[in-house]
Amino acid sequence: MTGLILSLLAAMPVVPLDDPNLVALEAEIARARHLQLPGAPPPYFIALVQHQEDRFVATAELGALLGMSRRRLRTLHCEVRVGDMRQDSSGFLGGMDLVDVGIRQLPLRADALAVRWDAWQGIDAAYKLSVEVLNRKRGKLAEEQQVEPVDDFSPAPAVVMSNEELAQPGPLDLGPANWPERLQRVSAALRPSTSELAIERGTAMLDAYVLRRTLVSTEGSRLALPHRLAAVHLGLEVRAEDGMAVVLRRSFYAATPAQLPDEPQLLTAARELRNEALAMAGARLMEPYDGPVLFEREAAAQLIQLLLLRHVAANRPLRSAFDTAGDGGEESPFVGRLGRRVAAPILDVIDDPGLHTIGGEPLLGGYEYDDEGVRGQRVQLIKGGVLVGWLASRRPSRDTRLSNGHGRSSSVSRWPQAAPSNVIVRVARPLNDLALRRRLQEEARAAQVRMPLIVRRIQGQKRDGGLAVRLTSAVFLEPGGQEQPVRGGELGWVSPRLLRSLVAGGDRLRVHTMLVDEDGDANAAGFPVSIACPPLLLRDVEVVRERGPFPRPRLLPPPAP
Amino acid sequence: MSPAGPPTHLRTEPCLPPVPGTGELPPLAPAIEAELRRFYERTQAEASARVYFASVRVLELHRFSLTASLGGLLEDDLIDDRQRFLDVVVRVGDHKLDSTHPMRGRADFDPGGRGRQVPLPITDDPLAVRTTVWRALDDAYDEARRRYLKVRANALISAEPEDQSDDFSMEPPVVHAEPAAPLPVLDRDVWRARLMALSARLRGHPVVLDSSVRLQVRADHRLLITTEGTRLGSAATSAVLSADVSGRTRDGMELSRHLVLWAPTPAQLPSESELAARIDGLRMELEALVAAPLADAYSGPALLEGRAAAVFFHEVLGHRLEGHRQREDSESGTFARRVGQLILPPFLNVMDDPTLGQLQGVALSGCYRHDDEGVPSRPVLLVEHGVLRSFLLSRQPVRGFIRSNGHGRHDVGHLPVARQGNLVVTADRTFPLARWRELLIAEVKRQRKPYGLRIAEISGGFTQTQRGGVEGLKVLPQLVYRVYPDGRPDELVRGVDVIATPLTILSHVVAAADDLAVFNGSCGAESGWVPVSASAPSLLIDQLEVARAAVEGKRPPLLPPPKETP
Structure with missing residues (x-):
């Protein structure tokens, strides 16, 4: 195991990078090898994940636009593990402070110093917490007889992608459709046609995003994890005469907005959903x-x-300082x-x-x-x-x-x-x-x-x-x-x-x-x-x-x- | 000491036009009115749970915001944020006793139809609007009816309350429509570049661990329609530029400095060079704070500079003069029985004037023409020559005050309660500000103290106004200096909170300077966040107690900060 750990701290890949943010992240990872609290072990694994999200959401209700937003966000997630692969600082709930430690918001445009500044603080905070959590975890596990102990982390080969691969995916393209207007028309198909029909809500929503995750780690990995998705969600709520709510939803998914069903198809789906919901309400x-x-x-x-x-x-369920049987999720039957x-x-x-x-x-x-x-x-x-x-x-x-x-x-x-x-x-x-x-x-x-x-x-x-x-x-x-x-x-x-x-x-x-x-x-x-x-x-x-x-x-x- | 005029001398710069607005109610008003009427008429048939008042309020927000840090934009939305919220209130019962009545002797978290936040379409489709209003009113009625039954049962088993005021005051309906106020025009590229440049000034300074500069420009349109006949449309714009810097000392104390500048439009914000100077000032203050020694617990004379004094009065006095705190069982009602009595030194006056648009050239953020219950705002003299005269009042009456004075305010999703607008503290006799050091040191020597305190900035505070707890308050100063009587330079210290009890601390104000400073900000309380201002002269206090503040104790970063590479 020791040899493996040393190899994990191998030198970073030598392929020159186009993305100044990734250069900055790798520079901070290199510096972080000198991170060590007195009396505590240094990190044995660091991964920095840069999330770049471009997301468009628009919602219409019964023919009217409820709202829309186009959100662009770049965040950094710093993962720091202390200990070794057999037993490390992961998988243990350390308290509420765990949630946001190591997460930093980055500038939208590439900026090496700003990214290094955030990585420096994010790694520092995550390392300190990991040292604390590892000690709490060891204290807790020392109270128990360990039957068939399982490692905390498994080795995986490093992956190094080219600059072209790291640039994927491209920006979010909403296609030629005017989505706010289209959604209003589709949601209008959910409107009641007579006042007897107790349609309470009828919504049509587009949620489309491109998520570009880039990961660099002390294992030498440098790769892009591209995600893109476009979804139209139709939702309808009808109240039956006895007060029971009938709620039906139907969703369509595609890789891009242009690949989603066209407007006539969505209108047909909306009418079908309305008919189905009304039939259910009267059932x-x-x-x-x-x-x-x-x-x-x-x-x-x-x-x-x-x-x-x-x-x-x-x-495996996460453990915590206070549990007896594991309160961080259920074990599979x-x-x-x-x-x-x-x-x-x-x-x-x-x-x-x-x-x-x-x-x-x-x-x-x-x-x-x-x-x-x-x-x-x-x-x-x-x-x-x-x-x-x-x-x-x-x-x-x-x-x-x-x-x-x-x-x-x-x-x-x-x-x-x-x-x-x-x-x-x-x-x-x-x-x-x-x-x-x-x-x-x-x-x-x-x-x-x-x-x-x-x-x-x-x-x-x-x-x-x-x-x-x-x-x-x-x-x-x-x-x-x-x-x-x-x-x-x-x-x-x-x-x-x-x-x-x-x-x-x-x-x-x-x-x-x-x-x-x-x-x-x-x-x-x-x-x-x-x-x-x-x-x-x-x-x-x-x-x-x-x-x-x-x-x-x-x-x-x-x-x- | 120099004499000063009565508090009304401040009302020289009204921002609100004297003529009522000439705009039209927004196009969605008829749809809302029709649905409200249908609901009201139907519920009149419910004999055991009759609705006697219902209101529908629409808040329409149009926002554009930018956030920058270290020279780059963190947030730059490609689409402006537009939202509409519906807020309905349904009251079952009558003015004397209704479904909003406080429950005696037990905690009660039942909303009871007292304000609901519901998203409303941003386009004016009448059927979509009516359907949303129909649903929201019906849901609120369920809650109000349920709570009214609880209220009646609670009234039967409870002793007579000390304050037997009605639950809701009678007020004449208001019909008024202000002209629409579109989002102020601004050159967005210029502002992007400006924020990036301003935030870049904080780049590379080792003490500044985190920093941001933010601009938010917004246009708010409000519509209120009630079953009493009120039909009120109002509009306002605002621009807020804020900057935050924070750092950490070697002993693990988190320190920060904040700047918040408010103006009706971005054009009225300070110039870029002034903003740059203010942000440099923030950074230098943080650097000085991080290097400053820890303060000790202390009790002795202190000077509260104008802005600090304003926040101090907002926290210590303003909240305690809010009407609902005088009648609810759970509230301590510090001043409930003290109308006509001396509660402040006799040279001090306090008023709250939401009609005041500017003060000494500074726009005030607590300015409005009608409150959120549709009552026209008006100036209220709260304390005159130290004597308590009135309270801040919403439509919830208080013993001796049966009508609102236009201070019923709320954020969407909350029931309006009495809140501050523009709180102004003035003094009948003042000393020239230039003499503050001389007066403070004289008091230090008289009390044989090693030093006095000068508090330049207060970030806020919290105050315990409820019975059963410790009747105390804590104010959080950000910039505190020791002022030595032997001529040494003032010494910045860190890590203290002001602690006090309200009646005692107010009696220790011994003098006021001839200056007046304005603090604009947002105030959070049980009815949500509302914009407010507070203004006050610098105040000399002969006995102020400070205690050491909490310390997180986190180590500063282990490695030195990264350096800019060419």
């Missing part, structure tokens, strides 16, 4: 249900994200189950950040290098229902020793965690749509259920320390094939074990992209994860009526159009 209330459920459209991918993906990321069955034997799941499309549909969760500078690798996660792999960052876990390029970070203030990128879900012996519905009916008959349930959108939210999954768009399938909307249902039991009752899946993958944070939760400020997933038929699902109370109906009908 019957869910009664307790036990039986087969077909998760299709977004719901299939959402189910995989909620029940599976958050658990196949090898993230799959820990220690590598090679064992965790889902139905027909399920296969892989994650591949290097894929760009599948079946002609774009995948947007990918990258060449993850946010720790490790090349993203294809990982088979589930094979025949058996857990065969983990998503891993540079923080080792019981089942992972090295990163496979899945360390992802949603913002400058979050440490990278293992997370999915592009996920491909397949089932053995897939069925076409018609056959899948026939199978659903068969399962219903076997379970003595007259009308089986089809779920098209779900929404997960944390509640009472657990996860609640609301069925935001669902229909009962009548024996004749007609659909009967139902509202107010939620899964009665949420566990990865639900996937053991998967009995069939469709033959067509549908890509659903979502924004997810380091904890695996849906988060508008998260990074994109694309999930290509067929419809999934689960045999035995318990559905209950959503817990109230619900707000009273409005005193007045909405204003007339």
